[in-house]
Amino acid sequence: MTYLSKALMIAAALGLAACTSGDRFGAGSGADGYGAGAGANAGIVPGSANDPQSPAYFNQTIGDRVLFLVDQSSLTPEAQATLDAQAGWLMTNSDYLAVIEGHADEQGTREYNIALGARRANATMEYLISKGVAPNRLKIISYGKERPVEICSEESCYAKNRRAVTVISMGLGS
Amino acid sequence: MKQVLAQAMVLGLALVAALGLALPNAAQAQGGPLRIEITEGTIEPMAYAVPSFVAETPGAQQYAEQITQVIADDLTGTGLFREIPRDAHISRITSFESPVQFADWKAINALVLLTGAVSEQNGRVTVKFRIWDVFAGTELGDGMQFAATSDGWRRLAHKVADQVYSRLTGESGYFDSRVVFVSESGPKDQRAKRLAIMDYDGANVQYLTDSRSIVLAPRFSPNGERVLYTSYESGEPRVHVLNVGAVQSQIMSAGGGVMSFAPRFSPDGSKVVYSVTSGSNTDIYMRDLASGSTTQLTFTPAIETAPSFSPDGSRIVFESDRSGSQQLYVMPASGGEPTRISFGQGRYGTPVWSPRGDLIAFTKQNQGRFHIGVMRTDGSEERLLTASHLDEGPTWAPNGRVLMFSRETQGASGTSSLYSVDVAGRKLTRVRTPDGASDPSWGPLQ
Numbered sequence: 001m002t003y004l005s006k007a008l009m010i011a012a013a014l015g016l017a018a019c020t021s022g023d024r025f026g027a028g029s030g031a032d033g034y035g036a037g038a039g040a041n042a043g044i045v046p047g048s049a050n051d052p053q054s055p056a057y058f059n060q061t062i063g064d065r066v067l068f069l070v071d072q073s074s075l076t077p078e079a080q081a082t083l084d085a086q087a088g089w090l091m092t093n094s095d096y097l098a099v100i101e102g103h104a105d106e107q108g109t110r111e112y113n114i115a116l117g118a119r120r121a122n123a124t125m126e127y128l129i130s131k132g133v134a135p136n137r138l139k140i141i142s143y144g145k146e147r148p149v150e151i152c153s154e155e156s157c158y159a160k161n162r163r164a165v166t167v168i169s170m171g172l173g174s
Numbered sequence: 175m176k177q178v179l180a181q182a183m184v185l186g187l188a189l190v191a192a193l194g195l196a197l198p199n200a201a202q203a204q205g206g207p208l209r210i211e212i213t214e215g216t217i218e219p220m221a222y223a224v225p226s227f228v229a230e231t232p233g234a235q236q237y238a239e240q241i242t243q244v245i246a247d248d249l250t251g252t253g254l255f256r257e258i259p260r261d262a263h264i265s266r267i268t269s270f271e272s273p274v275q276f277a278d279w280k281a282i283n284a285l286v287l288l289t290g291a292v293s294e295q296n297g298r299v300t301v302k303f304r305i306w307d308v309f310a311g312t313e314l315g316d317g318m319q320f321a322a323t324s325d326g327w328r329r330l331a332h333k334v335a336d337q338v339y340s341r342l343t344g345e346s347g348y349f350d351s352r353v354v355f356v357s358e359s360g361p362k363d364q365r366a367k368r369l370a371i372m373d374y375d376g377a378n379v380q381y382l383t384d385s386r387s388i389v390l391a392p393r394f395s396p397n398g399e400r401v402l403y404t405s406y407e408s409g410e411p412r413v414h415v416l417n418v419g420a421v422q423s424q425i426m427s428a429g430g431g432v433m434s435f436a437p438r439f440s441p442d443g444s445k446v447v448y449s450v451t452s453g454s455n456t457d458i459y460m461r462d463l464a465s466g467s468t469t470q471l472t473f474t475p476a477i478e479t480a481p482s483f484s485p486d487g488s489r490i491v492f493e494s495d496r497s498g499s500q501q502l503y504v505m506p507a508s509g510g511e512p513t514r515i516s517f518g519q520g521r522y523g524t525p526v527w528s529p530r531g532d533l534i535a536f537t538k539q540n541q542g543r544f545h546i547g548v549m550r551t552d553g554s555e556e557r558l559l560t561a562s563h564l565d566e567g568p569t570w571a572p573n574g575r576v577l578m579f580s581r582e583t584q585g586a587s588g589t590s591s592l593y594s595v596d597v598a599g600r601k602l603t604r605v606r607t608p609d610g611a612s613d614p615s616w617g618p619l620q
Contacts, residue, residue: 073454106362106564106582107539107542107564108523108539109480109493109500109523109524109537109539109566109567110390110391110524110566110567110613111391111435111436111449111479111480111493111523111524112477112479112480112493112495112500112523114411114433114435114436114451114479115449115451115456115477115479116477118433118451118453118454118456119454119477122453122454123454126454141409141410141411141433142411142433142451143388146365146388146390147363147388148362148363149363150363151361151362151363151586151588152585152586153563153584153585153586153588
């Protein structure tokens with residue numbers, strides 16, 4: 001990796017770090033802001049979505065989130081496929097840490113949904129660990145129903161809100 | 175009617191002592207038929223008249239009108255009383271000491287007449303009042319007076335209304351009380367939340383936190399001086415304790431990497447029950463605030479949350495999905511084997527024990543609808559009081575006769591508001607708040 005690309009990755013990671021502080025942390029929309037350090041050149045731009053080592057690639061190409069059935073925390077085959085790819089990326093890019101955010105749709109009481117979001121985040125984390133990701137790089141947090149990404153009151157929106165989002169950030173030691 | 179009334183009551187508000195005054199010509203409190211039974215399913219509201227209280231000093235006119243209005247709003251808002259409009263009144267009350275012309279009030283079918291007077295002097299407002307049984311032609315209990323600094327005039331009105339409610343129902347009132355809640359603004363996917371406190375009727379809103387972190391589900395301490403709530407300030411949900419007077423908060427327990435939420439005080443205020451999530455498992459813990467010692471109360475791999483003490487402190491009701499779906503259970507406050515109490519269709523959550531000890535209120539989810547309901551503490555006699563797209567999180571009025579809860583409207587533009595409903599399900603009222611509002615917790619009678 002060139003000095004420049006390393007610098008750009010750090011810049012992107014700093015953008016992520018800023019993104020994860022305070023109020024925006026829970027948005028779960030991990031793609032926000034990643035393009036900031038990427039520049040506008042054609043080809044494989046370090047830090048952009050076509051750089052396989054970039055967070056943007058993780059978020060957009062691999063997919064940063066898995067979805068769940070109503071009131072369930074078990075992983076569907078589609079979710080497992082996504083997590084297989086997430087695990088592979090995390091093992092390759094070992095400088096990164098991940099916080100797995102668990103979320104629920106609005107059909108449930110507030111307290112229960114926090115616990116349900118934790119179950120989903122934990123199921124996701126346990127799967128990544130089973131695929132070889134070091135446990136000390138992973139952490140879970142539940143937002144319950146507090147941070148929907150879709151706002152209609154129909155199943156099409158609920159389905160997208162029942163999610164676990166793997167939010168990656170540069171580790172302190174790198 | 176019970177003989178519980180003092181000649182005059184002294185009320186301290188805002189560090190100002192009130193003058194006691196023995197009212198002249200106060201009739202003896204007496205037994206009689208004029209009493210409303212608030213547990214009946216459907217009743218005819220009791221008709222009452224409340225002519226504007228007499229202003230006895232030049233500066234008191236505005237207070238007199240406002241206080242009279244708040245008293246009427248309190249009483250009519252219960253659904254137990256119906257105000258006879260002023261334009262129907264025949265008599266005019268121009269002096270607090272003038273004899274009441276009962277025939278004039280009988281003629282408009284007022285069963286109860288409330289008369290009063292307000293004076294203002296040196297920034298202090300004094301209100302005195304009498305309650306009359308129109309058909310018996312007698313006073314109901316003794317006249318009373320309350321005083322406060324002028325900015326506390328709404329509390330004076332609530333105090334009077336509480337007395338009227340109490341004398342006519344035999345129950346303690348709930349109007350002079352406050353509610354802590356979450357004030358909400360912004361769309362559903364960018365909702366800003368901050369803790370706020372208000373009078374029970376939505377007046378005098380004050381904010382206790384800013385909206386930088388998500389805050390959830392505040393709970394009053396029994397004496398109303400502290401509030402427990404869940405905040406994401408540290409990054410993950412953690413239980414915080416806030417001193418209402420000083421508006422200072424602190425994280426209740428140390429130790430990172432743990433999510434804690436759904437806190438409630440014990441009836442004596444010395445302990446907190448709450449949920450802790452570890453991995454996929456959520457259990458209930460109890461913390462002694464003085465010693466800081468923590469006891470785990472549930473031990474299943476299921477979700478156990480939303481604990482609430484019985485008013486005698488001996489038992490805890492909570493929700494668990496150990497059976498496969500959310501249901502309500504009661505266990506000894508020291509932990510131990512719980513008994514399931516909910517068996518109806520659907521899912522049951524957020525149980526709250528009535529301060530009277532007789533009922534448990536809950537949120538029920540069934541066939542895509544949410545309900546606020548009540549059941550006896552053994553789970554029998556379930557009654558659903560509301561139905562909507564999303565009702566949740568009931569809290570009891572201090573007299574255990576009314577519930578307040580959150581209602582979120584459906585759709586992309588959905589917003590949350592507070593509503594109250596009496597335990598008979600007769601009167602559903604929206605509580606007016608400046609912004610959206612959720613997660614109410616009703617404090618004690620002040």
